[in-house]
């Protein structure tokens with residue numbers, strides 16, 4: 472049937488059962504112990520609020536100075552962030568955007584004709600489906616497999632590439648989330664080498680989402696894709712996670728790779744950015760302050776994540792039904808529970824019986840049932856009580 476709307480917006484907009492169950496519980500005034508917190512501004516962190524607010528009232532904001540890549544002072548501050556990681560990102564290689572999502576849309580626009588594909592990891596963050604739909608990009612999936620830690624299943628990547636080629640679909644890029652949400656796994660140096668080889672052999676770019684890069688729980692300093700020179704590489708990040716300031720709407724896109732290709736990509740990206748000029752002046756002028764404040768906020772978040780992990784592990788050690796998967800970084804933990812039904816049904820039952828809200832693995836496209844995700848940035852009191860109730864509930868259901 473002909474409708475007024477484009478096919479790309481023909482989403483299933485029905486509320487899922489999980490959201491219905493949560494809405495019903497809230498309507499009835501039932502308690503909700505939220506183990507899914509992802510908004511850092513509402514979990515009791517101590518921001519230097521006065522400094523942040525003062526940084527937003529520079530007099531220069533009264534003058535409009537349109538810069539397609541963003542104001543130089545802001546890009547210099549972000550280049551300084553990479554200097555700390557021993558990665559030489561020039562301010563000229565950076566383009567500011569209002570969100571990582573917007574940065575994705577710029578890169579998809581740069582690389583893909585309608586119907587072209589991008590390879591994305593699975594399990595991973597569900598927002599990619601919508602971003603791809605909106606840019607008329609087809610997502611193809613490669614698997615991350617768990618065997619004493621998460622690894623890229625390169626066989627699945629080869630199979631996905633071959634399938635696209637058999638269907639005469641052009642694949643333009645491989646995406647990585649580093650560390651991945653929600654598995655908390657970083658891409659390893661040998662995996663980057665293999666990704667470079669595959670991208671070079673198939674004329675593809677690399678797109679790396681590094682929003683959680685700084686939240687590492689391992690001893691080793693994680694690599695950053697911003698220093699990758701072997702293939703055209705787009706590294707995306709932003710202050711929503713780096714400084715836990717999602718409301719400020721500051722993100723960026725760093726372009727790297729072989730010199731000529733990188734220069735060509737940047738010239739084209741500059742036109743895309745110039746078409747929107749989406750950054751506002753006060754926000755850009757505040758970037759140096761907001762980037763600097765990451766030290767204060769990351770310290771608090773790392774303490775929170777480590778304390779919560781220790782509490783979670785202490786409770787898990789007293790039972791056998793639920794295990795935690797290895798986590799190398801990020802804000803989330805993946806738990807394995809007995810797969811007696813769908814993950815969504817499990818999460819709904821836990822909510823209805825105990826008031827504890829967890830996320831079903833199914834939302835992140837896990838290959839099997841039996842996974843739930845909990846947030847490690849939740850306040851320690853809520854996490855302690857929430858995990859206790861969830862584990863009691865699991866025993867009762869066994």
Ligand SMILES: Cc1ncc(COP(=O)(O)O)c(C=O)c1O
Nearest residue numbers: 570571572596652682709711722
């Ligand atoms: C892996 C990943 N990338 C990107 C984003 C979105 O970041 P932004 O707020 O900058 O669009 C999120 C948000 O949770 C995320 O988990």
